[in-house]
Amino acid sequence: MLFNSIEFAIFLPIVFLLYWFIFNKSIFFQNFLLLVVSYIFYGWWDWRFLSLIIFSSLVDYFIGIKLSKTGNQRRRKLLLTASLLVNLGFLGFFKYFNFFVDSFVEAFTLFGSSFEPTRLSVILPVGISFYTFQTMSYTIDVYKGKLQPTRDIIAFFAFVSFFPQLVAGPIERAKNLLPQFSEKRRFEYDKAVDGLRQILWGLFKKMIIADNCAVVVDEIFFNYAEYSGSTLLMGALFFSFQIYGDFSGYSDIAIGTARLFGFSLMQNFAFPYFSRDMAEFWRRWHISLSTWFRDYLYIPLGGSRGSMWAKIRNIFIIFIVSGFWHGANWTFIVWGGLNALYFLPLSLLNKNRTNLDIVAKGKYLPTIREAFNMGLTFGLTVLAWVFFRAESVTHAFAYMGGMFSDSLLSYPEIVIKNLILLLGAFTLIEWFGREGQYAFANVSLLRPRPLRWFVYFFVIGLLFYFKANQPQPFVYFQF
Amino acid sequence: MRKFLIHSFLLLTIFSATIILINFISEEDEYSSDYMAAIIDKHERANSIKEPKIILTGGSNVAFGIDSEELQKAFSIPVVNLALHRQLGLSFILKELKYAIKEGDIVFLCIEYFFPGEGEYKLQRHTSDYYKEAELFYSPNKYDDLKLYLEETRLKYIDLFNSENVGAKQGNPDLKDSMNPLVYSRDAFNKYGDVVGHLDKKNPGFLRGRGTVFKYRFWEGISAINEFYAYAREMNVNVFYLFPPYPSSDFSKGYDIISQLRSDLNSHLKVEILNAPEDFVYPDSDFFDTIYHLNKNGRAKRTKKLIELIANSGNVQEQIRSIKSGNHASY
Structure with a gap:
């Protein structure tokens, strides 16, 4: 179901x-x-x-x-x-x-x-x-x-x-x-309402963000040879939003549903695309899996203790196993390996625990340095996602080749303004809600009540209006 | 808990009221130009013909690819083209036939390869939205109706804002052009029930369904057709089977599987088969927008070939003669 x-x-x-x-x-x-x-x-x-x-x-x-x-x-x-x-x-x-x-x-x-x-x-x-x-x-x-x-x-x-x-x-x-x-x-009104709010936000992420991106992503990844580098880059960017909307949307619905029954589940995504380095990204992305591997694989292997080689070995093992967990395909293994490479310098220089708090806490905007670091981290993540989405490693390399070609700076063939506007609005909501458990949690602060209800109905209206014509199954079900 | 339930109930009520309001505001015109609404005109024609007639049916290959007027002229017997859409399913089409046939009729069933047995509920429901009697051709169920109702409300809601949603915009633009409302519309049919809206349109340049890979299975449609045939014989109606049109490039790729299907049909189908699959294989350029939709040129070729096949079939000729003489004997 x-x-x-x-x-x-x-x-x-x-x-x-x-x-x-x-x-x-x-x-x-x-x-x-x-x-x-x-x-x-x-x-x-x-x-x-x-x-x-x-x-x-x-x-x-x-x-x-x-x-x-x-x-x-x-x-x-x-x-x-x-x-x-x-x-x-x-x-x-x-x-x-x-x-x-x-x-x-x-x-x-x-x-x-x-x-x-x-x-x-x-x-x-x-x-x-x-x-x-x-x-x-x-x-x-x-x-x-x-x-x-x-x-x-x-x-x-x-x-x-x-x-x-x-x-x-x-x-x-x-x-x-x-x-x-x-x-x-015990039934708690506030918990149950919060649960419903998180379900609504999860549905928004899944049905609007992920499903609409999926249509474009499928088209671009399937026919990558026919598109310019800029369109392929757009495909990779859209996939980054798709996978985030899909998976974190599912987690939001799951956590919200559990709250309706009086259960508290752990936070699974903590605004990973606002991370300032890859170590922070991995503390914020699929937290339940990352911490599982940390506790039951990385630490038993020795973790960050021991010689440099043992450290390197452990990092590669945890990332590659984590990649392999996602699916029986070499693409996931390469994706895991690539993330290990991203993570390695931070770990070896002991800089993997630099950014523990959410970026620009208590402020509206990040500093230029923070913005640059976020952009860089996001860029690296997008590149890695190409392997995650590709059908095979050959496909991923061909896609990358097409992306970094002369046509990277040309005007993309596929520009869907509505979708780009939606993603922009979504990013803003996530940014302003990044200090909560989920971005939409802030709505609970709106007063008076009719204003809150208006927001709920507005989101339901958006679900109706922007819902993709072809609902997609959740990507992570295949894992 | 009480507060939560009251609030949830209130939200649900407002939501339901909004849905009803949207449907109320967007009340549809009495005349619908939806493609599936053509079922009204087709059955109106079938009912209005009192004497024995030729009924053509199958998937959209029959709707797009036969000139019924030519056929009528060639044999001087009224012709009705009942075909609409492959995804209505074989069960729907055979039940529709049971409803439409009268004593002495001749039925030509031209079924696309490995035609689905059950079809899509959404399309079936659409037909009964326009033509109430179509409810007899499938099994309506309230649960799927509710899902469709919500989906239709959603589309009406989008219409209210007079725009398309992102998902709708993401299709291949060429494909959307070929799904031209002038072609996929009730108004695109002529009085015989043939689609003619595409005849003067340029081919969109590609064929949907291209590269279809058949997987062999013993086609369950054979027993369904045999069962229908038994019913038709009791009604003194004759039934003939035809292979569908297919583009030559794809035909060669699927030849082995089509041959296996043909062999199964020859051995198990009780209905006489009038043609060989090769008879309706045409160059790709004779097709319009899908591998089953012939264009003007292809349609003319196929109609000519069909007339030839009928003229050469002793059993069909005998039946036609008996209709003309007013003695509708079954062979």
Whole structure:
């Protein structure tokens, strides 16, 4: 079920009413309802995928309990390995099997041999990378003794499959989300209204910004050979807005929806395009994934400690694995590698924690230096996005070649004034709202109430007016 | 919670009222020039002809690519072209035929390759917006109707501001030209039900659907047509099948799959097939804007060939003779 669908617009109020009026007698009932509706939400795509999530939840639930019962380190390691094997096994099988087979064949072809491999015709289960990481965080935290395992199977299953963030995050840590399933939830008016406001803003980002950009981006990336460098640059810029609007829009809807049910999810995007260096960008982009890799991969590998070579190795590992997490394609690996290259000098010069606060805090405008740094960081990000969007590495290089050709300074063939104006207005709203959890949160400060309501209706009107003719599925669903 | 529910209810009420208001303000004219509204005229003609007639149907290849007037002149039997759109689906088209046929009629079914069975709900609903009886040709459902209602309201809302939205502007401009309202309009049809609005238009320079790659499957349409055929025979109506027109460059690419489909049709279709796929294969320059839409030249060639095929078919000739003699016997 897509967030930007009529199905969801019907589903959400029904679940909300059931949750607060019928199943509000106990936490157990509410969790049970959340579990059932989450499975309906997920099964809406393909009910067969439910078996994977149920199996994964079962394995981690029992391994969690077993871990708490044994002090034998060897046995604990074995249990953790079993959990990781099951989860990563599913991920590897459904997401990466064909990639490895193809890469293997290509490697052999290079050496002059060729053969017909067995390829799997399996569909990638929606959101498998998200819930797999979420459930793994539980087992790892229990293993490390950072979290007590839960014995409440319904709460655990509901935690793994919690529908607002099930298919595209934020990837919640068990430490943050699981305890919320054991606490009594009280309805809070302000939280619920804020949730609805964030949902509205998420829909704006997805349906207006991302979907409208997607149409132009698809056209330009598909027919890149026919366009000038300036148009290709515009395609890359539009994709930067598309991916941000799409993914952060999804996160906003997820966080807002969870708030309606009394849950707090972590912030997943903190205005990343206003970053002054790549380290700051990575603290602000897909925060739940970056921190997951930081805590469960980078730090266990040694992090920034150790020799310079170990530092370099760790940075490349985390960025390349992060790229590979996005998809079984060399483009994502190159994208990860490129970001590692961007990040490396900052880390080696110990300048990766220079810009911790949001830019120009408390001010209307940035300084010239800040503006320059933001522009540079954004430019580097845009270049990396070309690899992320391209169909293959060859496509990405050809696109880059076309972009940095003589025609880069020519007048672009595709200029959609409405879209450019929209993106300009969107950037301004984001800029002025950058100190909040999300840009639209500031609307709550507007007085009197009719003015606020006018703004809500205005945004709904914009959704109606500028909604792209072809709604696009969320890009991150494929991951 | 009470406050939240009251506010949500209020917001929803204002929102619903706005939707109703938009629909009220944008009340449509009684006469619609929408392409799908041509179904009214087609059925009006079919109903007005009391004697046995020739009914042509299929996807838009039939609407764009046959000169019914020529056919009528050639055989002195009234002709109705019922075809509108491929995406209405085979099920819709066959149910429409069941509704339209009368004793003694001859039906020529010219179906695009691997024609979809069920079709698009949006288009089907459109037809019944204009022609109430079309509800019999598909299964209306309230849920999809609600989705369409909201989408239509959205379009009306955009119309209110007399502008296009960004998404609408992003199509290929050439393509948008070819979707010219003079061609894709009820007014583009002649009295027989043929699209003629495109005949004097220049080809847009490309064909939509080009590069279509067929994937072989046993086409489920065969059993649907056989079932219709059984019904038609009870009504003393004769049915003949025709392969559609196709551009030569694409035909060679899809030849193997088309041959497999042809072999399946020959073995399983109970309806007589009048032509071979090659009969309606023409140079790309004979097509208008899609791989199934013939232009003026292509349409003339195809009509001539169709007349020839009919003239050479003993069974069709026998049927035509019996219509003319007033003895509508089925062969």
